Amino acid sequence: MLEVKNLTVNYGAITALHDVSLRVEAGTIVTLIGGNGAGKTTTLRAISGMVKPKAGQILYEGRDITGVPPHKLVGQGLAHSPEGRMVFANLTVLENLRMGAYLQRDKAVIARELEFVYATFPRLQERAAQLAGTLSGGEQQMLAIGRALMSQPKCLLLDEPSLGIAPLLVKSIFEKIVELNRTRGLTILLVEQNANLALQVSSYGYVLETGRVILAGEAASLRADPKVREAYLGG
Amino acid sequence: MTELLQQLINGLSLGAIYALIALGYTMVYGVLRFINFAHSDVFMIGSYVGFYLAPKLGAGSVLGGLAVLFSAMAACALLGVIIEKLAYKPLRNRSTLTVLITAIGVSLLLQNGGQKLFGPNPRAFPKLFPETQLHFGELTVSSNQLIVLAVSIFLLVMLWWIVHRTRIGTAMRALSFNATAASLVGINNDAVISFTFALGSALAGAGGILYAMNYPSIDPLMGTLPGLKAFVAAVLGGIGNLPGAALGGLLIGLVETFISGTRASTFRDAIAFAILILILLFRPAGLLGKMRVEKV
Ligand SMILES: Nc1ncnc2c1ncn2[C@@H]1O[C@H](COP(=O)(O)OP(=O)(O)OP(=O)(O)O)[C@@H](O)[C@H]1O
Ligand SMILES: [Mg+2]
Numbered sequence: 001m002l003e004v005k006n007l008t009v010n011y012g013a014i015t016a017l018h019d020v021s022l023r024v025e026a027g028t029i030v031t032l033i034g035g036n037g038a039g040k041t042t043t044l045r046a047i048s049g050m051v052k053p054k055a056g057q058i059l060y061e062g063r064d065i066t067g068v069p070p071h072k073l074v075g076q077g078l079a080h081s082p083e084g085r086m087v088f089a090n091l092t093v094l095e096n097l098r099m100g101a102y103l104q105r106d107k108a109v110i111a112r113e114l115e116f117v118y119a120t121f122p123r124l125q126e127r128a129a130q131l132a133g134t135l136s137g138g139e140q141q142m143l144a145i146g147r148a149l150m151s152q153p154k155c156l157l158l159d160e161p162s163l164g165i166a167p168l169l170v171k172s173i174f175e176k177i178v179e180l181n182r183t184r185g186l187t188i189l190l191v192e193q194n195a196n197l198a199l200q201v202s203s204y205g206y207v208l209e210t211g212r213v214i215l216a217g218e219a220a221s222l223r224a225d226p227k228v229r230e231a232y233l234g235g
Numbered sequence: 236m237t238e239l240l241q242q243l244i245n246g247l248s249l250g251a252i253y254a255l256i257a258l259g260y261t262m263v264y265g266v267l268r269f270i271n272f273a274h275s276d277v278f279m280i281g282s283y284v285g286f287y288l289a290p291k292l293g294a295g296s297v298l299g300g301l302a303v304l305f306s307a308m309a310a311c312a313l314l315g316v317i318i319e320k321l322a323y324k325p326l327r328n329r330s331t332l333t334v335l336i337t338a339i340g341v342s343l344l345l346q347n348g349g350q351k352l353f354g355p356n357p358r359a360f361p362k363l364f365p366e367t368q369l370h371f372g373e374l375t376v377s378s379n380q381l382i383v384l385a386v387s388i389f390l391l392v393m394l395w396w397i398v399h400r401t402r403i404g405t406a407m408r409a410l411s412f413n414a415t416a417a418s419l420v421g422i423n424n425d426a427v428i429s430f431t432f433a434l435g436s437a438l439a440g441a442g443g444i445l446y447a448m449n450y451p452s453i454d455p456l457m458g459t460l461p462g463l464k465a466f467v468a469a470v471l472g473g474i475g476n477l478p479g480a481a482l483g484g485l486l487i488g489l490v491e492t493f494i495s496g497t498r499a500s501t502f503r504d505a506i507a508f509a510i511l512i513l514i515l516l517f518r519p520a521g522l523l524g525k526m527r528v529e530k531v
Contacts, residue, residue, distance in 0.1 A: 082416065088412045090412045151420065
């Protein structure tokens with residue numbers, strides 16, 4: 001579904017990614033783990049076209065999408081729920097969700113997707129008329145995911161859904177993520193600080209360190225790997 | 236009492252024009268975070284479009300007057316889009332200062348181009364609508380003032396509807412909050428920016444016509460002063476805030492009119508700048524502007 005080949009990304013003089021390659025098979029959940037500044041967010045940004053790679057290639061459903069701007073990828077079923085959530089704080093929850101379906105002109109489809117998002121996150125329905133900026137952090141995360149779902153993605157790039165959220169809610173959000181993968185066949189590339197949880201729901205994982213892939217493998221074998229356990233799973 | 240009411244009507248009809256221009260400054264600021272100094276000259280071009288089209292479109296009747304008004308709006312919308320595409324879009328990732336200086340350049344180009352094209356001398360603006368004076372007791376209201384108020388209110392309501400009730404209007408608000416997030420939901424930011432320029436410039440065009448109707452001579456430098464006052468109105472209301480710009484415009488119009496009616500009338504043009512200095516000192520966010528709170 002998604003393939004990244006030898007990706008190199010620079011921010012000015014800083015090289016954030018060196019020669020990173022990874023694959024995400026259709027219908028799977030794949031995790032990127034790594035410490036702060038390892039290049040996880042940069043990888044997602046390069047895939048969704050927010051930053052232009054210096055070298056390398058990105059293939060989506062077999063098509064070369066390297067350097068294609070984000071707004072053109074959404075229509076092809078590639079959605080990105082970014083780090084920091086970036087909900088439109090000045091818009092209501094409902095307006096945010098409608099913006100998620102910006103490219104969809106069929107009102108019936110929008111209504112159906114809205115119902116689906118509300119069923120997944122009932123809290124959003126209760127808050128539909130509220131300004132997104134006044135939501136709690138956890139609610140904003142639900143909104144960010146819900147907004148990405150409104151575009152009916154085939155593949156979702158999800159950056160740190162657990163950031164700043166109480167453990168109980170994290171668990172429930174992860175359950176939703178798995179459910180979306182099971183019931184809708186949604187392919188997910190997940191970036192997560194909580195490596196333990198992320199590897200539990202994933203089938204495959206990549207470990208990034210200072211912009212390089214240092215380890216890759218089945219999620220279960222990564223969880224058993226002593227180096228991974230020590231560095232990312234707390235021993 | 237009558238005097239006061241009279242001044243109120245005069246002030247509101249002047250303020251409504253400032254409000255229309257101020258909205259263009261504030262909308263462009265909202266999506267691109269810079270002050271489009273060429274906006275006041277788009278307003279001037281609106282007046283000249285009216286000047287040249289009036290005889291061709293049957294001005295002097297209600298329908299003819301409206302035809303002139305809408306043509307000027309359409310012409311200015313197009314001009315605004317062209318200016319954006321040619322002058323500002325190539326500078327999209329440059330510093331705000333670069334874009335600001337470019338805007339001043341475009342403004343000078345329009346002013347000097349206008350002097351070359353239309354001649355530097357003031358021209359008498361033709362009569363667009365049938366004119367009468369209406370008397371309510373001792374109160375006198377010209378039909379032109381009523382037209383200014385009616386058209387402005389209509390345009391403000393339309394604008395509100397576009398910005399709050401349509402898909403592209405919502406996209407404008409989304410883009411003004413976070414351009415990156417806007418592109419991630421599939422919004423083509425360039426298209427929305429063009430639309431914003433079209434909308435703001437159309438309002439300036441309408442302002443140009445309404446202004447010329449009440450101050451019946453026009454010249455290529457006429458945009459400067461009303462433009463500056465409208466800019467102050469936008470800052471007064473809170474730059475980037477649409478209701479703020481409308482409110483700011485009305486307030487500036489009212490203050491200016493009341494000052495004109497006193498012995499301090501020579502200060503009528505200075506008052507806007509005194510207001511600007513006061514806001515910048517005491518309430519830089521403007522009357523309706525607020526600091527944004529973003530949860531992380
Ligand atoms: N806009 C930018 N300009 C300059 N350097 C940047 C920029 N964004 C990221 N970087 C640098 O690139 C490197 C990778 O950053 P990235 O955000 O991809 O890390 P990350 O793995 O997502 O980290 P975290 O877990 O803290 O979110 C870091 O060293 C960071 O400082
Ligand atoms: Mg990150």
